[in-house]
Amino acid sequence: MFNLPTTNIGGQELFVLEFGDIVAYFSPYTTALFVFALIFTALAIVSRPEKQMDIAFGGDAYYAKVVDPELMRFQRFMAIACGLATLGAMVTGDVFNFTLFASLVGITNIGIVAAYRNRHVLNAAFQYGIVAMLATVPLFGGAAIVVASTGTLSMWELFTGAVAVPLIAKAFLVLGVMGEGMAPFYVAKAEITRAQGAPFILMVHVSSLLLFLRVAEIVISM
Amino acid sequence: MKTNRSIITRMSATISKVENLTGLYALLVVVVIVLGLVTLPSITYYDDQLYEKTLNPASTLHPYDRGGVPFGTTPVKSQYPENSPYAGYVTTYLTPFSQWLADTTHHMGTTIVAHPGGIIDEILYNTRGFDTVVETSILFVAFGIASYLFRRET
Amino acid sequence: MDAATYSIGLVVVAIGLIVGFAAIIREKDDLHRILLTDLAEVLALVVIALVATDLAEALILPGLVVGISELMAVSEVYIAKEGLKAPEGPPFHIEVMDSAPGILALILVAYGIVLSGFTGGAVAAVGAVFYFMCRGHAEQFELIETVSGYAWAIWIAAFFVFMFLPAYWFFGVMMAGGAILIKVMAKMSLVGTMRRGGPNV
Numbered sequence: 088m089f090n091l092p093t094t095n096i097g098g099q100e101l102f103v104l105e106f107g108d109i110v111a112y113f114s115p116y117t118t119a120l121f122v123f124a125l126i127f128t129a130l131a132i133v134s135r136p137e138k139q140m141d142i143a144f145g146g147d148a149y150y151a152k153v154v155d156p157e158l159m160r161f162q163r164f165m166a167i168a169c170g171l172a173t174l175g176a177m178v179t180g181d182v183f184n185f186t187l188f189a190s191l192v193g194i195t196n197i198g199i200v201a202a203y204r205n206r207h208v209l210n211a212a213f214q215y216g217i218v219a220m221l222a223t224v225p226l227f228g229g230a231a232i233v234v235a236s237t238g239t240l241s242m243w244e245l246f247t248g249a250v251a252v253p254l255i256a257k258a259f260l261v262l263g264v265m266g267e268g269m270a271p272f273y274v275a276k277a278e279i280t281r282a283q284g285a286p287f288i289l290m291v292h293v294s295s296l297l298l299f300l301r302v303a304e305i306v307i308s309m
Numbered sequence: 310m311k312t313n314r315s316i317i318t319r320m321s322a323t324i325s326k327v328e329n330l331t332g333l334y335a336l337l338v339v340v341v342i343v344l345g346l347v348t349l350p351s352i353t354y355y356d357d358q359l360y361e362k363t364l365n366p367a368s369t370l371h372p373y374d375r376g377g378v379p380f381g382t383t384p385v386k387s388q389y390p391e392n393s394p395y396a397g398y399v400t401t402y403l404t405p406f407s408q409w410l411a412d413t414t415h416h417m418g419t420t421i422v423a424h425p426g427g428i429i430d431e432i433l434y435n436t437r438g439f440d441t442v443v444e445t446s447i448l449f450v451a452f453g454i455a456s457y458l459f460r461r462e463t
Numbered sequence: 464m465d466a467a468t469y470s471i472g473l474v475v476v477a478i479g480l481i482v483g484f485a486a487i488i489r490e491k492d493d494l495h496r497i498l499l500t501d502l503a504e505v506l507a508l509v510v511i512a513l514v515a516t517d518l519a520e521a522l523i524l525p526g527l528v529v530g531i532s533e534l535m536a537v538s539e540v541y542i543a544k545e546g547l548k549a550p551e552g553p554p555f556h557i558e559v560m561d562s563a564p565g566i567l568a569l570i571l572v573a574y575g576i577v578l579s580g581f582t583g584g585a586v587a588a589v590g591a592v593f594y595f596m597c598r599g600h601a602e603q604f605e606l607i608e609t610v611s612g613y614a615w616a617i618w619i620a621a622f623f624v625f626m627f628l629p630a631y632w633f634f635g636v637m638m639a640g641g642a643i644l645i646k647v648m649a650k651m652s653l654v655g656t657m658r659r660g661g662p663n664v
Binding site: 328331332335336338339342343345346349350352353354356358359360361362393394395398399402423425426428429430432433434435437438439440441442443444445446447448449450451452454455456458459461 | 465466469470473474477480481484485487488489491496514515516517518520521522524525528529532533535536539540542543583608611612615618619621622625626629630632633635636637639640646650
């Protein structure tokens, strides 16, 4: 019954997880992304926050910035949640489910950066939060146009050649992932990465990169 | 200095401001929609939809009556029926209180989403249960952020 | 639902989206941006609603919840960013607030439990919020959060019952219905008591 129809990008499926209407699949492509996300989630679990140093110019004096353990615990929680959301988005086989996972990635990214007290970082996090909220409009809009024009949300059906997905739906999906992953807006990322807490900040970049690779597969295949 | 700035310099200066990020993204969306308006007539509605809505105004469960007998199999047009062998059971199930409401009044249909059972619960919990799991996780994370920020202030 | 109606609806929504996003381009004030964003999200729900099947109805619910929860998180970031504090003043107080809370809250919570599900959670939460508002709340956020965490876990368990033990679907429905009641109630009480004006507001 379940045969991944396209072989040109993902290859044959290796393993299938059936959750009712939503059938997650592991093809060589998605498995590679999944393993990558898994490694970084494991890194987020075991790693310690970086300790930043401020050096006073014109002397030997330097002082270390204090790492707030409460903040670190919260960020670690958000980073792990972000990793799990990325894992889900990599293997899900349903368009609407994918958009939900993308939203989850977006909101956990807000959580990672919103924990800082620095007003400059908070401002960047806020602007990014607005973009992530706006991005749900094209994401859900794209999924809704897909279901209205093809009658299905399952990637197993959409990837077959018989089903034509409107161009605007694909554009909406890409646009939505751009907003959630904040990928082209590196200006905001630069502001955010000034904050301390390197291993958890890294998760923001990894998740948006992986989301992009995944949405490229979806858009090309359908 | 101001006079001989090239257009690229000015563009990158605008883009590099975090405050302009939202406007930039909104502009991008507007451009895509305007381009998409041209292709809109080519989008046709697919008639054979999943989980079709059938209306029976005479029923006490009016907008949500999908027929079938409680604790029996009811046909539900799901994507992969073989993955949900018990689909249809939740659709027809009503709690005793809701059953009593449906028997005595004509307004059960308007409140059915407030009671366990019915077609919406069938989709939300059973056939597309994974969606609901992700949705609650989003809610969980969002409240985690909000309550963390709130408690830190006080 | 026929194809012509759908096309007309789609054109109307597209125009609405253009207007909404054009407003966001022009708006420079952060607070107004949050409000406009919330308005624009409604249009996404309209696009889903245009599908007009039971599936669309089931998809609107996650869409709505995602919008609300992101709004919640972003506005809290906004408050932290601006460093806003609630104005200090004499707490609002009238006589009925001494006598009514117990009985009214009890009625609302009981009725919410009878309704169960999402709406039931909201009704029960109104009762709880009213009680806290009148009596003042001790800081019991940890307790409420723990309870809602358990509700989340029960929900996940209900999902696995549906997927792997479908014969026990009845327990699945009851677990999910009960968990959503607890969860919505806990979340709404949390929102209702999240004020910055001291213990008696």
